[in-house]
Structure formats: C-alpha cells, structure tokens
Amino acid sequence: MNPLQGKSFLKEIDFTPEQINYLIDFAIHLDKLKAQHIPHEYLKGQNIALLFEKTSTRTRSAFTVAANDLGAHPEFLGKDDIQLGNKESIADTAKVLGSMFDGIEFRGFAQKAVETLAENAGVPVWNGLTDDWHPTQMIADFMTLKQHFGTLPGLxxxxxxxxxxxxxxxxxxxxxxxxxxxxxxxxxxxxxxxxxxxxxxxxxxxxxxxxxxxxxxxxxxxxxDxxxxxxxxxxxxxxxxxxxxxxxxxxxxxxxxxxxxxxxxTxxxxxxxxxxxxxxxxxxxxxxxxxxxxxxxxxxxxxxxASVVFTQAHNRMPAIKAIMSATNGHLFA
The missing domain is CATH 3.40.50.1370 (Aspartate/ornithine carbamoyltransferase)
Known part of the structure; x- marks a missing residue:
C-alpha cells in the first residue's frame, strides 16, 4: 500500500525524510521516462484544479505539463475566475471543488488558505507556494543537487x-x-x-x-558545494x-x-x-x-x-509530477 496515497503536500514537514527522499528519486525516474518517451499516465482520467492568487511562470507551466503527461486534465482558475475568499469562503470553495476535481493545487499568499482547502476538499491539495513555504520547489531543488552530485548527505x-x-x-x-x-x-x-x-x-x-x-x-x-x-x-x-x-x-x-x-x-x-x-x-x-x-x-x-538555474527550473515539472503521482496516482495499477 502506498503510504502517501490521498495525502496533501502543504509543507515539507507533512512528510517524513524518507518520503521526501522517495519523491526526489521518483522525480528523477519520471524525468527519465519522459526523456525516453515512455508513457506514465498515473492520473489518467482525473481532473486537476489549479488555483492561482499569485502570478506564475514555472509553477503554472509545471503543473499543467505534469498533469497532461500523467493523463489528467488541468483547469486553471485565476484569482479573477472564482470567488475564493471573496464572495465565498475558502472552506465552501474547497467543498465545491473537491466534489468535482480529483486534486487541487494552490499558489497564493496565506498558508492558512491552503490548509483550509486541504481540511475541506476531501481530495489531495498541493501547495504551489505560500508566504510561508514552497515545498514543490524543494523537491526540484534537491533533485537538482542529487542529479549533479550523485548524493545528498554531506553536501x-x-x-x-x-x-x-x-x-x-x-x-x-x-x-x-x-x-x-x-x-x-x-x-x-x-x-x-x-x-x-x-x-x-x-x-x-x-x-x-x-x-x-x-x-x-x-x-x-x-x-x-x-x-x-x-x-x-x-x-x-x-x-x-x-x-x-x-x-x-x-x-x-x-x-x-x-x-x-x-x-x-561549486x-x-x-x-x-x-x-x-x-x-x-x-x-x-x-x-x-x-x-x-x-x-x-x-x-x-x-x-x-557554474549555473544550473535552468536545469533547476526544468526539474519543477518532474518534481510536481512525482508529488501528484505519489499522493493521487495509480502507481501499481
């Protein structure tokens, strides 16, 4: 049984060090599958809501491409597209979206907002960035370090x-x-x-x-290093x-x-x-x-x-792909 199935990823400490390492290694694996044009539709048939209070290049692109590669349909919902926290409470919005979508990404300001989404949606919620934490970025960053140096401990x-x-x-x-x-x-x-x-x-x-x-x-x-x-x-x-x-x-x-x-x-x-x-x-x-x-x-x-910034940027996509697959995918189907 997959221990991450159905879990939200709102901050790093939601997962154990072993689970963070697993996501990094899984992201490296998925990146290789993509490069070899090997299908990996672990979210086939799912619908994913992408909620954005803040503008984005990498997060939006990474979630969109990752969802498509995994066989899911991503739906972008910007701050002017829905009533999130404006005419409708975040909790009410979460219940509505959770009844229609299989997973929800949130990129915005307050950590409390993404926590409230996760408490009420009934489906996995992924933090694409808040003022407090940026967990999806971390999987990409430490993936980049591991790819370059071959290991992480001691760096x-x-x-x-x-x-x-x-x-x-x-x-x-x-x-x-x-x-x-x-x-x-x-x-x-x-x-x-x-x-x-x-x-x-x-x-x-x-x-x-x-x-x-x-x-x-x-x-x-x-x-x-x-x-x-x-x-x-x-x-x-x-x-x-x-x-x-x-x-x-x-x-x-x-x-x-x-x-x-x-x-x-270095x-x-x-x-x-x-x-x-x-x-x-x-x-x-x-x-x-x-x-x-x-x-x-x-x-x-x-x-x-010395710069690896564009490798790091690319790695946002397989990292997010690993997070969505591990928490909401059919890995052993």
Missing amino acids: TLTYLGDARNNVAHSLLITAAMLGVNIHFGAPAALQPTDEVMTKAKAYAQSSGSEILVSDNAETAVNGA ALYTDVWLSMGEQVDFHERAALLLPYQINQTLLAATGKKS IVMHCLPAFHDLKTTTGQKIAAALNLTALEITDAVFQSD
Missing part, C-alpha cells in the same frame, strides 16, 4: 540574501531533514525565524546536518526597496563570492525569476532607481558554467 548548500522568506525556510527544513549542511549568509534582520530554526535543529540532530547562520557572506560560502539565492523582495511584500537593496548587496552572488567557496566545483542555483540583467522592465526600473546592473546575482555568474 553543503549556502543560501544568500533574504533568509526569512518562504524559499529560505523551506530550504532550511528540507536540508536538515536530508542530511545536507545548510548555511545562511544574511543580515541579522533577515535571518531565519526562531520557530523554523527550532524545527530544523530537531531534524538536523537525527540527520547529521550542520546549520550555520552568519551575517558574513564569505564565512557562509566557505566550503559550499552550491550557492543559492532568491529575489530580494518577495511577491506582495511592502518594504523600502532602497533600504532592502543596500542591506542585501553584500550578499550578491558574484564572481568574488563564488571564488570564496574555495571550490572550483554550482549556483536560483528559483527564478532573477534580476541578473536589464532585459526586463522591472530590471530597468530597478537599475534607474539604484544605479545597479544586477541585484541578487550578477549576469556573469548567472550565465556561467
């Missing part, structure tokens, strides 16, 4: 920048679960919360993961961007900081989108306001051989 991953956001918290928990050493280079005001740190330390005690938090970027990257960063301003966050940029500029991934790892084999990761050049309207506005040509990562590093 050192350093995250640089705003370490109090959803990606940083998810990386901290997942690394601690899987025995990956996790370092943070971040200013004191933007370091992981005590609550998440306490949870991570409990996992690290069992896995042997080392956790290091420093406001010194060079200390944080020393010995790192992978450097990871994210945008300096999370979607919907209201802060003084000039102050945020000044605070985080010492943690920009550039060639100097990459060299400070002391390893020529790879660079980013969950995207990245402000590495001036080829976007947002990037141009930022450049004009701050007199910078890049923010969290320079174009030279982003385009270098």
Whole structure:
C-alpha cells in the first residue's frame, strides 16, 4: 500500500525524510521516462484544479505539463475566475471543488488558505507556494543537487540574501531533514525565524546536518558545494526597496563570492525569476532607481558554467509530477 496515497503536500514537514527522499528519486525516474518517451499516465482520467492568487511562470507551466503527461486534465482558475475568499469562503470553495476535481493545487499568499482547502476538499491539495513555504520547489531543488552530485548527505548548500522568506525556510527544513549542511549568509534582520530554526535543529540532530547562520557572506560560502539565492523582495511584500537593496548587496552572488567557496566545483542555483540583467522592465526600473546592473546575482555568474538555474527550473515539472503521482496516482495499477 502506498503510504502517501490521498495525502496533501502543504509543507515539507507533512512528510517524513524518507518520503521526501522517495519523491526526489521518483522525480528523477519520471524525468527519465519522459526523456525516453515512455508513457506514465498515473492520473489518467482525473481532473486537476489549479488555483492561482499569485502570478506564475514555472509553477503554472509545471503543473499543467505534469498533469497532461500523467493523463489528467488541468483547469486553471485565476484569482479573477472564482470567488475564493471573496464572495465565498475558502472552506465552501474547497467543498465545491473537491466534489468535482480529483486534486487541487494552490499558489497564493496565506498558508492558512491552503490548509483550509486541504481540511475541506476531501481530495489531495498541493501547495504551489505560500508566504510561508514552497515545498514543490524543494523537491526540484534537491533533485537538482542529487542529479549533479550523485548524493545528498554531506553536501553543503549556502543560501544568500533574504533568509526569512518562504524559499529560505523551506530550504532550511528540507536540508536538515536530508542530511545536507545548510548555511545562511544574511543580515541579522533577515535571518531565519526562531520557530523554523527550532524545527530544523530537531531534524538536523537525527540527520547529521550542520546549520550555520552568519551575517558574513564569505564565512557562509566557505566550503559550499552550491550557492543559492532568491529575489530580494518577495511577491506582495511592502518594504523600502532602497533600504532592502543596500542591506542585501553584500550578499550578491558574484564572481568574488563564488571564488570564496574555495571550490572550483561549486554550482549556483536560483528559483527564478532573477534580476541578473536589464532585459526586463522591472530590471530597468530597478537599475534607474539604484544605479545597479544586477541585484541578487550578477549576469556573469548567472550565465556561467557554474549555473544550473535552468536545469533547476526544468526539474519543477518532474518534481510536481512525482508529488501528484505519489499522493493521487495509480502507481501499481
């Protein structure tokens, strides 16, 4: 019997470390099946609701392609398409959608919203991102690390920048679960919360993961097998961007900081989108306001051989495919 059957994936700690490892390995397997054009329609005949409060490129594309490859029909429901939390409560919406769809993806703001969906839908619910957690991203990220290095325990991953956001918290928990050493280079005001740190330390005690938090970027990257960063301003966050940029500029991934790892084999990761050049309207506005040509990562590093950001982006699809299949598929039919 599949122990994940019928379960929702709302945050990493919903599953055990063994189950997270299983999803990573399953994602690698499904990626190989796709490359070999071998059918794997584990969700054949199902209908999947895709709820989006926040805009998306990778999450929407990955869930759509994954559902189609698995034999299911995805239905996109944007914030202006349904009454979610507006004219109808989230609980009522969940009951309606759960009576029509076989699974529900949610990408939005409040973690409470996706939790309420899962409590009331009666079908698996998958968190495509909230302000607190980004679990589907984690399967893709650690899949990328395992593909590149062949193993996970003992690797050192350093995250640089705003370490109090959803990606940083998810990386901290997942690394601690899987025995990956996790370092943070971040200013004191933007370091992981005590609550998440306490949870991570409990996992690290069992896995042997080392956790290091420093406001010194060079200390944080020393010995790192992978450097990871994210945008300096999370979607919907209201802060003084000039102050945020000044605070985080010492943690920009550039060639100097990459060299400070002391390893020529270090790879660079980013969950995207990245402000590495001036080829976007947002990037141009930022450049004009701050007199910078890049923010969290320079174009030279982003385009270098060390960068695996587009492999990481591709891996969102097999990762999501593994999550949906393991929780709602007919794997042994």
